[in-house]
Amino acid sequence: MSLYFHNYxxxxxxxxxxxxxxxxxxxxxxFAQNWLQSQRAERQFKEAVSSYNExxxxxAEDISSAIIDSDFESFNExxxxxxxxxxxxxxxSSEAKQTAKKLFTKYxxxxxxxxxxxxxxxxxxxNSNYESAYRMYSRANGFNLSSDLEEKIYRKMFKLIxxxxxxxxxxxxxxxxxxxxxxxxxxxxxxxxxxxxGLPDAAALTLAQIAPSSLPNEFSNLLENLLRESxxxxxxxxxxxxxxxxxxxxxxxxxxxxxxxxxxxNSKKLNNRRLSVIAKxxxxxxxxxIKVVNxxxxxxQLMGLISPLDDxxxxxxxxxxxxxxxxxxxxxxxxxxxxxxxxxxxxLGSSYSAEGRIAAQYxxxxxxxxxxxxxxxxxxxxxxxxxxxxxxxxxxxGNVVATEWYSGEPxxxxxxxxxxRKVGFELDAKEKIFDEALGMELDSIDALFDxxxxxxxxxxxxxAKKMSSNDSSKVxxxxxxxxxxxxxxxxxxxxxxxxxxxxxxxxxxxxxxWQQLDILTKENIGPHLRGMSIIxxxxxxxxxxxxxxxxxxxxxxxxxxxxxFLTSLSLSEMSRGGFKKSLQEIQMYDGEGFNFQPSKDDKIxxxxxxxxxxxGNNFSKxxxxxxxxxxxxxxxxx
Numbered sequence: 001m002s003l004y005f006h007n008y009x010x011x012x013x014x015x016x017x018x019x020x021x022x023x024x025x026x027x028x029x030x031f032a033q034n035w036l037q038s039q040r041a042e043r044q045f046k047e048a049v050s051s052y053n054e055x056x057x058x059x060a061e062d063i064s065s066a067i068i069d070s071d072f073e074s075f076n077e078x079x080x081x082x083x084x085x086x087x088x089x090x091x092x093s094s095e096a097k098q099t100a101k102k103l104f105t106k107y108x109x110x111x112x113x114x115x116x117x118x119x120x121x122x123x124x125x126x127n128s129n130y131e132s133a134y135r136m137y138s139r140a141n142g143f144n145l146s147s148d149l150e151e152k153i154y155r156k157m158f159k160l161i162x163x164x165x166x167x168x169x170x171x172x173x174x175x176x177x178x179x180x181x182x183x184x185x186x187x188x189x190x191x192x193x194x195x196x197x198g199l200p201d202a203a204a205l206t207l208a209q210i211a212p213s214s215l216p217n218e219f220s221n222l223l224e225n226l227l228r229e230s231x232x233x234x235x236x237x238x239x240x241x242x243x244x245x246x247x248x249x250x251x252x253x254x255x256x257x258x259x260x261x262x263x264x265x266n267s268k269k270l271n272n273r274r275l276s277v278i279a280k281x282x283x284x285x286x287x288x289x290i291k292v293v294n295x296x297x298x299x300x301q302l303m304g305l306i307s308p309l310d311d312x313x314x315x316x317x318x319x320x321x322x323x324x325x326x327x328x329x330x331x332x333x334x335x336x337x338x339x340x341x342x343x344x345x346x347x348l349g350s351s352y353s354a355e356g357r358i359a360a361q362y363x364x365x366x367x368x369x370x371x372x373x374x375x376x377x378x379x380x381x382x383x384x385x386x387x388x389x390x391x392x393x394x395x396x397x398g399n400v401v402a403t404e405w406y407s408g409e410p411x412x413x414x415x416x417x418x419x420x421r422k423v424g425f426e427l428d429a430k431e432k433i434f435d436e437a438l439g440m441e442l443d444s445i446d447a448l449f450d451x452x453x454x455x456x457x458x459x460x461x462x463x464a465k466k467m468s469s470n471d472s473s474k475v476x477x478x479x480x481x482x483x484x485x486x487x488x489x490x491x492x493x494x495x496x497x498x499x500x501x502x503x504x505x506x507x508x509x510x511x512x513x514w515q516q517l518d519i520l521t522k523e524n525i526g527p528h529l530r531g532m533s534i535i536x537x538x539x540x541x542x543x544x545x546x547x548x549x550x551x552x553x554x555x556x557x558x559x560x561x562x563x564x565f566l567t568s569l570s571l572s573e574m575s576r577g578g579f580k581k582s583l584q585e586i587q588m589y590d591g592e593g594f595n596f597q598p599s600k601d602d603k604i605x606x607x608x609x610x611x612x613x614x615x616g617n618n619f620s621k622x623x624x625x626x627x628x629x630x631x632x633x634x635x636x637x638x
Contacts, residue, residue, distance in 0.1 A: 061086040114143040128298040154218040180214040198236035241296040248284025256552040260559025273567040293320040356388030364398035369481040378405040427479035486511040500528035512536035530616035539593035539610040561594035
């Protein structure tokens with residue numbers, strides 16, 4: 001049998017072979033294209049995962065979107081999850097919610113659902129919606145999870161419990177919960193809230209329902225702590241937030257502050273006020289600081305916010321809280337003008353102008369000294385402090401006879417100190433003329449006769465030699481009665497050895513940066529600075545056993561003093577308004593190395609400073625000096 005087609009004759013078996021070959025060719029071509037597309041999608045997916053793991057979330061998002069747009073089904077499910085995680089990392093809440101909805105709708109039985117719920121919990125945490133976050137983590141925990149994911153979710157639930165979640169949420173979850181471990185976790189969260197509300201008896205009853213054998217190990221320590229707390233007297237817990245740099249350029253200072261805060265919180269010398277702390281990392285970045293503050297201020301349980309941030313980051317923080325009722329405690333020294341930005345800010349570390357005024361009052365009013373010189377670094381902060389110092393000295397009737405500035409590292413202050421000696425000699429000359437004038441005896445009879453110039457022609461000439469510069473440098477000058485030296489943290493090692501070289505018999509008054517015993521006690525410094533005084537908001541004498549820089553140790557002590565200060569507060573009501581009121585009503589907080597006394601002129605500024613003496617070998621706290629007040633401690637003989 002033959003078929004004729006356009007004058008061509010083809011045998012039937014041959015035609016079948018041709019069709020089969022063509023079919024196989026098309027099939028192989030399609031298979032090859034699918035295989036190539038699959039390989040390409042796999043490479044793209046791996047690249048997206050690698051970008052995500054390296055923190056390049058925007059690139060991971062772009063690649064994931066491209067894979068999904070190509071509609072390669074076998075990759076869509078896991079690529080949607082990666083897209084969701086990337087969008088959450090980029091804080092794209094709306095897009096992330098749409099991606100999650102698409103995943104739940106298209107793959108309702110996906111094995112990735114626990115990861116999706118965990119990611120949604122992270123999204124809600126980022127948005128400070130902690131109740132929804134806890135709910136999502138609980139749903140994820142209802143699946144058959146790998147040990148790694150289960151442990152990860154437990155850690156996140158553990159952190160949320162410490163925010164004091166409402167009991168109504170736990171009651172809601174307990175209605176449908178059948179898993180013994182989950183039930184115990186929810187009960188633990190209720191007990192924690194009850195302890196925070198000052199209800200130890202109610203917490204004890206709740207804890208009695210927990211079976212420790214069914215409680216995950218991640219929560220064992222919390223259970224033990226709550227059991228101990230349930231035996232203590234009733235006292236509501238004060239919840240505060242910490243905005244601290246734990247990463248970035250200021251990480252060491254932030255970690256030192258946090259470590260000190262925890263140390264002070266755990267002190268056995270605390271009063272009955274207990275603290276709960278929510279710490280957030282500002283990453284030493286202004287933008288991150290704003291983000292952190294926005295998260296913290298939305299937590300209703302938070303009564304106040306504490307921050308050891310520097311001036312620049314604090315401005316971001318203060319601005320973010322402009323329309324918030326959340327009281328803010330700044331532990332570093334700041335400009336007093338911060339109140340113009342935020343009326344709820346309290347300066348525990350005082351202000352530059354307040355410290356300048358206090359130093360002036362100590363030198364003029366309490367020591368009774370008159371001629372005063374100033375040597376200080378030329379920067380905006382110190383200039384504010386020196387301006388306040390000079391104005392206060394003038395108000396009290398004293399005299400600032402010289403003000404010398406230096407820039408950068410003060411490796412050589414020869415010009416500044418030589419000028420002070422020049423001023424000292426001029427004052428000395430004036431004193432001698434004044435003394436001679438006071439010592440003259442006038443006879444009224446002599447005044448009746450004229451004195452002729454001829455009477456002096458035969459007087460012997462003076463044999464006094466003119467003093468050389470080398471000779472003058474050896475003269476010990478007493479005419480400058482005090483030198484005020486508010487230096488920078490890193491300046492002492494340069495300035496300390498230079499002061500003895502210029503032979504001043506004067507009172508040296510310094511700031512907190514002088515509290516570096518390892519430098520001051522050197523042979524060429526210590527004996528010459530015996531008797532100097534230091535005015536600082538913290539008495540920070542660092543023991544030899546503590547291995548950290550002075551600056552880090554100062555932050556450690558600031559953290560420690562701050563937490564102890566907070567435990568001493570007497571709150572009429574547990575609210576932000578009550579917390580602010582308690583700060584304003586303090587008369588004087590007397591801690592170990594730290595005091596708080598609101599300034600009479602401005603209640604938000606701490607006007608109390610530590611008066612510290614140096615005896616050539618060690619420091620001793622001599623008293624507390626506040627605005628217009630000096631409390632001197634008397635040493636007790638054994």
